[in-house]
Amino acid sequence: AQSVTQLGSHVSVSEGALVLLRCNYSSSVPPYLFWYVQYPNQGLQLLLKYTSAATLVKGINGFEAEFKKSETSFHLTKPSAHMSDAAEYFCAVSKPGANSKLTFGKGITLSVRP
Amino acid sequence: NAGVTQTPKFRVLKTGQSMTLLCAQDMNHEYMYWYRQDPGMGLRLIHYSVGEGTTAKGEVPDGYNVSRLKKQNFLLGLESAAPSQTSVYFCASSYGAGGPPADTQYFGPGTRLTVL
Numbered sequence: 001a002q003s004v005t006q007l008g009s010h011v012s013v014s015e016g017a018l019v020l021l022r023c024n025y026s027s028s029v030p031p032y033l034f035w036y037v038q039y040p041n042q043g044l045q046l047l048l049k050y051t052s053a054a055t056l057v058k059g060i061n062g063f064e065a066e067f068k069k070s071e072t073s074f075h076l077t078k079p080s081a082h083m084s085d086a087a088e089y090f091c092a093v094s095k096p097g098a099n100s101k102l103t104f105g106k107g108i109t110l111s112v113r114p
Numbered sequence: 115n116a117g118v119t120q121t122p123k124f125r126v127l128k129t130g131q132s133m134t135l136l137c138a139q140d141m142n143h144e145y146m147y148w149y150r151q152d153p154g155m156g157l158r159l160i161h162y163s164v165g166e167g168t169t170a171k172g173e174v175p176d177g178y179n180v181s182r183l184k185k186q187n188f189l190l191g192l193e194s195a196a197p198s199q200t201s202v203y204f205c206a207s208s209y210g211a212g213g214p215p216a217d218t219q220y221f222g223p224g225t226r227l228t229v230l
């Protein structure tokens with residue numbers, strides 16, 4: 001079985017500060033990993049995904065994540081937070097192959113202070 | 115290209131009532147999914163479909179039924195609503211088998227359901 005752990009439920013940063021959202025996974029096979037963002041009252045939107053190619057993955061809106069097998073982690077970062085980054089962020093894992101389903105973490109809310 | 119749409123956006127039901135949520139996608143995707151989102155629980159998969167005429171159970175299927183009579187539509191039914199089914203429901207779709215690796219799921223805007 002696969003799972004994702006997102007520690008904490010809320011992160012608050014100042015505008016311009018580094019954003020770091022943590023994600024650790026558990027999977028019996030090399031996984032695919034995803035970060036999704038949910039803005040208030042909207043559906044989820046893909047930020048980036050890891051597909052076993054480059055371990056450093058760049059996504060939309062200046063976000064990136066690094067796959068670290070030794071640490072079973074896929075943390076999301078952005079060098080400088082914008083007010084518009086305030087949202088809920090979900091890490092998700094799937095196994096490669098047909099009919100593979102996503103398993104989501106519980107999500108973490110990012111607040112950005114002016 | 116509307117992507118994934120969901121009808122209705124909001125609904126209030128009384129315990130025991132029934133309703134159907136409609137999901138439609140115009141991307142010719144094979145796979146479709148229904149999730150529920152509850153505070154602190156993330157998204158949990160209710161049912162999914164890997165093609166027209168197929169359905170399968172997800173993580174939390176009890177109390178729900180689904181149908182995929184047309185490729186572009188995926189219906190979620192509640193036969194006898196309970197307060198525990200108060201949630202936000204999201205539909206998603208993806209290319210499925212034959213699609214790109216790490217297939218991206220595209221989400222609808224959600225349906226907020228309250229059961230009194």
